[in-house]
Amino acid sequence: MNMFNLTKVEGGVCAPAGFKANGLNCGLNPVKEKNDLGVIFSEEECQTAAVYTQNKVKGAPIIVTKENLKKSNNISQAVIVNSKNANTCNADGEEKAQMMCKLIADELNIPKERVIVASTGVIGQILPIDPIKDHVAELAKGISEKGNIEAAHAIMTTDTVKKEYAVKFELDGKVCTIGGMAKGSGMIHPNMATTLNFVTTDVDIDASLLQEALNKIVKITYNCLSVDGDTSTNDMLCVMANGLAKNKTISQKGSDYDIFCDALYDVLMNLTKMLAKDGEGASKMIECTCNGAQTLDIAIKVAKSVVSSSLFKCAIFGEDANWGRILCAIGYTDAEFEIDKVDVSIKSKVGEILVCKNGSGVEFSEEKAKTILEEDEIYVIVDLKQGNEQAKAWGCDLTYDYVKINGDYRS
Incomplete structure (x- = not known):
């Protein structure tokens, strides 16, 4: 916009x-x-x-x-x-x-x-x-x-x-x-x-x-x-x-x-x-931006797939740069695109780090990644490099408190 x-x-x-x-x-x-x-x-x-x-x-x-x-x-x-x-x-x-x-x-x-x-x-x-x-x-x-x-x-x-x-x-x-x-x-x-x-x-x-x-x-x-x-x-x-x-x-x-x-x-x-930031039990807000999509719908689906992944949400809670969970979520998105062109970066207000290029992992500092993920607002940037459309999606991490809240909701 x-x-x-x-x-x-x-x-x-x-x-x-x-x-x-x-x-x-x-x-x-x-x-x-x-x-x-x-x-x-x-x-x-x-x-x-x-x-x-x-x-x-x-x-x-x-x-x-x-x-x-x-x-x-x-x-x-x-x-x-x-x-x-x-x-x-x-x-x-x-x-x-x-x-x-x-x-x-x-x-x-x-x-x-x-x-x-x-x-x-x-x-x-x-x-x-x-x-x-x-x-x-x-x-x-x-x-x-x-x-x-x-x-x-x-x-x-x-x-x-x-x-x-x-x-x-x-x-x-x-x-x-x-x-x-x-x-x-x-x-x-x-x-x-x-x-x-x-x-x-x-x-x-x-x-x-x-x-x-x-x-x-x-x-x-x-x-x-x-x-x-x-x-x-x-x-x-x-x-x-x-x-x-x-x-x-x-x-x-x-x-x-x-x-x-x-x-x-x-x-x-x-x-x-x-x-997103006030999700039940949440300690971190997640924003995923998908760039380079052929259509807006593809960009939306990819971005939302990432923020909806329970495994990725758990990784963010644990401050673990497990980028494979991001690529996994991108890969099961119901949309057509070439996965071997995809780049992924993770950032927060203290810095940004590239974790995946052309669908494959790259070397990065786990220490720097940990520092980035310690912040309460985490940003994932996915570049499909296959078009000009962009979309964002929002979510939060998955914590112990989410289970506690929903295991006792009616009381």
């Missing part, structure tokens, strides 16, 4: 004009200091685009959100989201999700079809609706332009840090903003979306182009992320655009559309990296 004068700003989903948020503990999470219910709200109606999990098992909130956006012609104004319980595989799941929509819609005085509903947490446990019902008025009353932090905390499950990112840029002489928040630490191997992710913008853009932009950017950001190879049942990513920046409506592709896509890429790419 070509970056156009993007400036990082604070505020997350509340950074764009006209968006407010809040979060609180309603009792789903017994730890009172941890938020478990959140809301995002725009007084102005928003053109909305969304992508969802491709898992055959889908959480009830996804089904209800799809129905709502269909009924409202892709117009939304609010998001209500809970953590601790995924509201998935329950006979009354859709009824509970619809109730959540109505509860917050009544408080905000908007049609319930303009509500996006999402849940995250344990699968297969009935969602208690009373705690939500008892606290939704308080949730709505506390909505503010500085409520992004409380909302970001409300969607955390095994996350260890909140994840927010926002940028400002210019369109048609107007200052525009895109902001987002994300959750996700485990069960992350996306297909169309990953985890729960909410993006807001004050850009005025046609809904169909917004959806096209989201599909395009998801392919090279969120869909290039893998923590553990599991695609969640509740994955959702939505973008709400309320038009309050007052730019000329983006109704066709051109320079303004390109700038918007670059800004959206910057937000989603940085959130993707945050998700």
Whole structure:
């Protein structure tokens, strides 16, 4: 992507004009200091685009959100989201999700079809609706332009840090903003979306182009992320655009559309990296760049194959420059290319080292490699030398703590 004068700003989903948020503990999470219910709200109606999990098992909130956006012609104004319980595989799941929509819609005085509903947490446990019902008025009353932090905390499950990112840029002489928040630490191997992710913008853009932009950017950001190879049942990513920046409506592709896509890429790419770095039990973030591919799809497949390799992830945890595991992962990629042309390097902020050239090992300093791998952000560069396309993928190491967390997840 070509970056156009993007400036990082604070505020997350509340950074764009006209968006407010809040979060609180309603009792789903017994730890009172941890938020478990959140809301995002725009007084102005928003053109909305969304992508969802491709898992055959889908959480009830996804089904209800799809129905709502269909009924409202892709117009939304609010998001209500809970953590601790995924509201998935329950006979009354859709009824509970619809109730959540109505509860917050009544408080905000908007049609319930303009509500996006999402849940995250344990699968297969009935969602208690009373705690939500008892606290939704308080949730709505506390909505503010500085409520992004409380909302970001409300969607955390095994996350260890909140994840927010926002940028400002210019369109048609107007200052525009895109902001987002994300959750996700485990069960992350996306297909169309990953985890729960909410993006807001004050850009005025046609809904169909917004959806096209989201599909395009998801392919090279969120869909290039893998923590553990599991695609969640509740994955959702939505973008709400309320038009309050007052730019000329983006109704066709051109320079303004390109700038918007670059800004959206910057937000989603940085959130993707945050998700990778905070993978369950992770001690290191891994970024793989595949250069020299004949097609974008080949570059994506190769990069993602590397960051998805359990053996390579273990090697990174052990700070072992076992480059053969990288080449192995490249070799079983479902794509056509000549393996005997491939070069591989490993680097971090302290240096870079070539470990494979033309598909074969080269001599390198194990001591220098160890020093490189001691850092918490590791970069793998794969050069296929067979074309001009490039892609990146993100993941994390596989540690003892990942097994501990997931062996005791329901408690």
